[in-house]
Amino acid sequence: MTFCIDRRALCLGATALAGCASARLGARPADGPLLFAYFSTGKGEADGLKLALSDDGFAFRTLGGGRPFLVPHVGEKNLLRDPFLWRGEGADAPWHCIWTTAWQGVTIGHATTRDFINWTPQRALPVMASVPGTRNCWAPEAIFDPASRRTVIFWSSTVDGRFTETASTSEDGYNHRLWYTTTADFKTFAPPQVLYDPGFSVIDGTFAHAPDGGLWLVVKDETVMPPRKWLRVASARSPLGPFAPPGAPFTPSWVEGPMTARIGDELICYYDVYRDGRWGAVSTRDMIHWQDVGERLVMPQGARHGSLVRIAPDLAASLEKA
Numbered sequence: 001m002t003f004c005i006d007r008r009a010l011c012l013g014a015t016a017l018a019g020c021a022s023a024r025l026g027a028r029p030a031d032g033p034l035l036f037a038y039f040s041t042g043k044g045e046a047d048g049l050k051l052a053l054s055d056d057g058f059a060f061r062t063l064g065g066g067r068p069f070l071v072p073h074v075g076e077k078n079l080l081r082d083p084f085l086w087r088g089e090g091a092d093a094p095w096h097c098i099w100t101t102a103w104q105g106v107t108i109g110h111a112t113t114r115d116f117i118n119w120t121p122q123r124a125l126p127v128m129a130s131v132p133g134t135r136n137c138w139a140p141e142a143i144f145d146p147a148s149r150r151t152v153i154f155w156s157s158t159v160d161g162r163f164t165e166t167a168s169t170s171e172d173g174y175n176h177r178l179w180y181t182t183t184a185d186f187k188t189f190a191p192p193q194v195l196y197d198p199g200f201s202v203i204d205g206t207f208a209h210a211p212d213g214g215l216w217l218v219v220k221d222e223t224v225m226p227p228r229k230w231l232r233v234a235s236a237r238s239p240l241g242p243f244a245p246p247g248a249p250f251t252p253s254w255v256e257g258p259m260t261a262r263i264g265d266e267l268i269c270y271y272d273v274y275r276d277g278r279w280g281a282v283s284t285r286d287m288i289h290w291q292d293v294g295e296r297l298v299m300p301q302g303a304r305h306g307s308l309v310r311i312a313p314d315l316a317a318s319l320e321k322a
Contacts, residue, residue, distance in 0.1 A: 050062070077101060098110050134159050158173075205218070
């Protein structure tokens with residue numbers, strides 16, 4: 001299956017994309033094994049952080065016999081869903097993990113590690129505690145902003161009374177937008193603000209570095225009335241925007257949890273086909289034309305929404321022995 005998106009609906013212009021390409025916005029080389037961090041609903045949502053490894057970006061093998069590498073014990077419900085991994089800035093920086101701690105609440109989980117086996121004490125970051133009417137904080141992710149030298153942490157929240165024009169378009173009265181905070185030291189955090197309001201209920205935002213160096217925001221259109229539930233993409237001038245209008249959907253309906261990786265000269269977008277209990281994937285070289293490559297995937301049993309990072313071969317070898 002091939003999807004094609006209208007370039008005019010996505011591009012911010014040649015100048016904006018050239019700026020993104022020159023800065024690269026902290027993108028790391030596309031080499032080394034791919035580490036997949038995920039959660040599994042097979043044995044309960046509180047099992048913890050699961051890990052898998054892939055050499056080619058398509059066949060993933062479970063690590064640690066499927067046992068959790070991090071067991072959650074912070075937040076409103078002590079859950080660990082939607083884990084997101086990234087490495088901090090600097091040659092000796094640790095790896096960070098943030099995650100959803102509850103179906104309803106104002107916190108996200110956070111811990112750091114250097115080997116994915118030993119972790120710092122977990123913290124529940126009250127990122128939306130100052131916003132009255134907040135119902136949830138789902139699927140947090142992060143990206144470094146070189147312009148401000150700060151880390152941007154973002155997530156999906158419904159705030160009662162906000163964005164009434166799209167009220168009742170998602171299940172259970174949810175009406176999400178992407179919110180964010182920034183931090184330079186993970187000790188103090190800026191007040192939360194809306195990062196992305198595309199005019200519809202939106203969850204599961206993730207940034208992707210396109211093959212041409214441009215920065216793009218991938219999101220799930222969470223509209224259920226009428227049914228959409230598909231992924232769309234918008235070009236971005238920086239992690240804080242501005243954002244171009246989102247393009248047409250490039251996946252089927254009823255998918256979520258997008259994550260991306262560079263494989264050769266292509267960008268692969270993986271997604272959780274949650275109704276069917278499987279994963280799908282599409283590839284692109286230009287963020288316009290997308291080719292279905294889901295038949296090549298071999299994913300861990302029961303794996304749900306997660307994230308992908310490149311790690312050094314020696315670290316991968318040590319994890320395989322863990």
